[in-house]
Amino acid sequence: MSQPIELRAAPHQHSGRSVPVIMRNVVYSMLPICAFSVWQYGLSALALLLTVTAACLLTERLLNRASAQPNTLNDWSAAITGILLALTLPPAFPLWMGVVSGFVAIAIGKALFGGLGYNVFNPALVGRAFVQAAFPVAITTWVPAFATQRFSELVPSTLTAPLMMPPDVTAWIKQQSVDAFTGATPLARWKFENVAVSANDLLSGAATASTGETSAILILLCGLYLAARKFMDWRIPVAVLASAAATAWLFQLYDPAHYPSPLFVLLSGGLVLGAVFMATDMATSPVTPLGVWIYGAVIGVVTMMIRYFGGLTEGVMYAILLGNALTPFIDQFTQPRVFGAQKDEKP
Amino acid sequence: MSLPEQADDSITLDTFLEGVWRQNPVFVMVLGMCPTLAVTVSAINALSMGVATTFVLVSSCLLISMIRNLVPKEVRIATYIVIIATFVTLVDYLIQAVSLKLYEALGAFIQLIVVNCIILGRAEAHASKHPPLKSVINALGMGVGFTIGLFALGGTREILGAGNLFGISLFGEHFQPWVVMVLPPGGFFVLGGWLLLFALLRSKPATEGGH
Incomplete structure (x- = not known):
């Protein structure tokens, strides 16, 4: 039994996790959300999911x-992207616009920076920002969720010919x-109308929204799985949601007639x-314990300011x-003091 | 590449092609980026800007080369700027007279040809050290290279941003314009794409030739 002796620097203990294992689990955790969105929006959502993912994989290859x-x-x-x-x-x-955004996400958002781990911005959001x-x-x-013919036909705009303008969908919706x-x-x-949609509508998935953002409870459950298995830093979503809710609460205290409740803020949109x-992408979020909180708070507050x-x-x-852009600075300014190290004296 | 003090005055094909390919102002030297990014929202704007710049470049290089032995070294930059500004004023009035629409589309960028670093760079690096004919051929090459660069950007941005080329519709009325392409970020995206393509094209023969 002669094992080769390996000499290397610390750390010596490995958790046994690798990038593919973590990433695969993130994909698993997103599958329920995909399934829910396909149930809501039918064939069009399925086609979009498959096409965009295929475009990303193909671009990467x-x-x-x-x-x-x-x-x-x-x-x-x-x-994942x-x-x-x-x-x-x-x-x-x-679908053709989905292919464009998938290409931009991988090519400009990731490959140009040098691939996974070197990207400054979350590639999926780069793709979305471009389109x-x-x-x-x-x-x-x-389009509305739970349309009656969602499993038998595609929404007409899904199959728009490449480079062409999508047709009007109001007739189909009628x-x-x-x-x-x-x-x-x-x-x-x-x-624009000062109407607050009820939390009931927001939770049931009947609210108008992007493919995967209506099911807040499902997303939180999937996130809980990732956090429990330590594939994700739970502090980031907590910081984002808490700071957004706190901002909303302060504004509601100030003018309850105009500003909505924190619950509406949390459940609406893609928060x-x-x-x-997305905020928890490992390559584009800070690594220091304090930095993570600052990063999450910045995202939550900026989101509310834009809204x-x-x-x-x-x-x-x-x-x-x-x-994402602030992450390197946050990391730099929140370096913990190494045990036993002295504070640097300025020369 | 640095020019030797006693420059070779023989005219070769490279005198012209230097600006088109080896030292292309847009794709290799990445000079004159203000007009490159700002006026290339359509092919016709880009082309007119290129032609206007080429005219100023060639005429000022000719004049500078002719008086190159008369100008004291200490005041050469000021002299060059005065000469360039004269020709820019000419072009400015000329475009205003020929097409007011184009004049309005190009806006301040016609006057800004004065500070285009390609022109001053050519005057300083080439025209002040070479006889008139060689300077003109070299300046013409640079101008053509700049025009090709602008046209490449303007054409791409007009095709994607409006579905047109020189105002002629290419894809029919149902074309979906890519709004981002006529906005400033689109200029950077397209420029980046062309730089990548040009670098690829230039590196191919070099690696095969073993340089």
Whole structure:
């Protein structure tokens, strides 16, 4: 029994976890959310999920090949990017635009920086930010959940020919027996009509929203699984949600007639999805214990500022991208003192 | 690459091609980025900007080269700027007279040709050290290279941002414009893409040739 003696620097104890194991578990934890969104939105959501994920995987493979890098498909990170990206897009988003956003996410958001671990920004959000800027109308065209023919036919805009404008979907929505579909997200209704959608509607998944952001409870349960298995830093979502709720609570104290309750703020839009799955991206979030809290608080507060005072109805995406950009600084300024080390004296 | 003091005055193909390929102002030297990013929202704007810049570049290089032995070293930059500004004023009035629409589209960037570093760079690095004919050929090459660069950006941005090329619709009326392409970020995306492509094209022969 002669084992080779291995000499290496600390740390010596390995948790047995590797990038592929963690990433694979994140994918598993997103599957229930995908299933729920397909149940809500039917074939169109399924087609979008599959297409965007395939576009991400394909881009990753092609760029691996073009840059003569080893194949990185089996670390599962491109699959996470693809699924997350699809979950943040509207369910009837044209597939060709989904392919564009998947390509941008992997090529510009990840590969250009040097691949997994070197990317500054969350790739899925880079892809979404690009299509938000490129196709502002398509990305705010919503379809109702639980449409009657959702399992028998695709929404007409899904199969738009490449480079072409998506057709009008109002006629299709009229054929479905859906009552009182306004075509606006709860956040837009609050902002422009001052109507607060009830928490009941928000929780049941009937509210108008992106493919994967309506099921706050399901997302939290999936996040709980990841946190319990320590695949994710639970402090980040807690910090994001707590700071957003605290901001909302302060504003409601100030003017209860205008500002909605913290519960509405937490359940509407993509806040929970962003807090649990996107802010927690390991490559783009801080590593120091204090830094994690600061990072989460910045995201939560900036989200609320954009929602309340910005031109957009939803600010989670830009808030997380801003948090990503701040991450290196947060890490630098919150370095814990090493045990026994003296504070540096200025020369 | 640095020019020797006693520069070679023979005119070769490279005198012209230097600016088009080896030292392309947009894709290799990455000079003159203000007009490159700002006016390239459509192919016609980009092309006109390129032609205007080329005219100023060639004429000022000719004049600077002709008086290169008369100008004292201490005041050469000021002299160059005055010469360049004269030609820019000419172009400014010319475009205003020919097409007011184009003049309004290009805006302040016509006047800003004065401070375009390609022109001053050519004057300082080439025209002040070479005879007129060689300077003009070199300046023409640089101008053509700059125009190609602007046209590449402007064409791409117009095709994706509006579905047109020179105002002619390419994809029919149902084309979905990529709004981001006519915004400033689109300029950076497209420039990055072309830089990548150009670097790839330039590196291929070099690696095969064993340089």
